[in-house]
Amino acid sequence: DAEITQSPRHKITETGRQVTLACHQTWNHNNMFWYRQDLGHGLRLIHYSYGVHDTNKGEVSDGYSVSRSNTEDLPLTLESAASSQTSVYFCASRDSGGNEQFFGPGTRLTVL
Amino acid sequence: AQSVTQPDIHITVSEGASLELRCNYSYGATPYLFWYVQSPGQGLQLLLKYFSGDTLVQGIKGFEAEFKRSQSSFNLRKPSVHWSDAAEYFCAVVYGGATNKLIFGTGTLLAVQP
Numbered sequence: 001d002a003e004i005t006q007s008p009r010h011k012i013t014e015t016g017r018q019v020t021l022a023c024h025q026t027w028n029h030n031n032m033f034w035y036r037q038d039l040g041h042g043l044r045l046i047h048y049s050y051g052v053h054d055t056n057k058g059e060v061s062d063g064y065s066v067s068r069s070n071t072e073d074l075p076l077t078l079e080s081a082a083s084s085q086t087s088v089y090f091c092a093s094r095d096s097g098g099n100e101q102f103f104g105p106g107t108r109l110t111v112l
Numbered sequence: 113a114q115s116v117t118q119p120d121i122h123i124t125v126s127e128g129a130s131l132e133l134r135c136n137y138s139y140g141a142t143p144y145l146f147w148y149v150q151s152p153g154q155g156l157q158l159l160l161k162y163f164s165g166d167t168l169v170q171g172i173k174g175f176e177a178e179f180k181r182s183q184s185s186f187n188l189r190k191p192s193v194h195w196s197d198a199a200e201y202f203c204a205v206v207y208g209g210a211t212n213k214l215i216f217g218t219g220t221l222l223a224v225q226p
Contacts, residue, residue, distance in 0.1 A: 033213075033214070035216075040218060041218060042118075042202060042216040042217055042218040042219050043156075043202065043204075043216040044216070045213060045214070045215075048213065058213070090155060090156065092214075099144045099161075099163065099206050100146070100158060100161060101214055102158075103148075103155045103156040103157075104155055105154065105155040106154075106155050
């Protein structure tokens with residue numbers, strides 16, 4: 001069955017380190033999204049991509065970057081992790097012709 | 113700005129009681145509307161969605177939601193809550209146009225008392 005996976009599921013890192021969270025989907029969806037989930041804020045959009053080599057900033061993109069070298073993957077990089085980036089991160093994908101997004105299981109990131 | 117409001121942060125109901133979770137959105141045109149559920153430590157699962165047509169939408173797990181244009185609302189309901197429904201519920205909207213992005217409410221945490 002097609003699916004969307006995230007790795008690692010849990011990560012602890014130190015302030016200032018570079019961290020990359022992986023997202024991989026096997027639906028062949030063109031659209032992919034990264035969200036962070038924080039208490040009192042729901043899910044907020046970090047970055048999104050509508051296809052290979054396309055990336056766009058969401059509402060909370062500062063301190064994050066993404067790259068899209070193929071259809072299946074959209075890795076999220078924290079260039080220099082900060083304690084404010086401690087959160088749960090969700091990746092999602094959507095077919096170009098649809099409006100429903102399918103979510104991965106999430107990655108819990110702790111920055112000490 | 114486009115936004116989604118879930119006014120109830122936390123709701124507690126007794127098992128077997130009825131449930132209504134509120135969701136309001138701000139936008140001139142009709143957006144696409146969704147309800148997601150998140151069980152503890154899990155990802156988001158789609159309960160139901162509304163794009164057009166019949167304003168009463170049936171979803172999985174016995175949930176339904178009604179779109180009311182005049183109130184800019186999309187409230188989620190269930191006639192009889194089960195203990196397994198304890199979770200966090202998120203309302204979300206997609207506004208059309210070039211960006212077509214999903215905007216989430218802040219969530220409602222549902223506790224179910226035996």
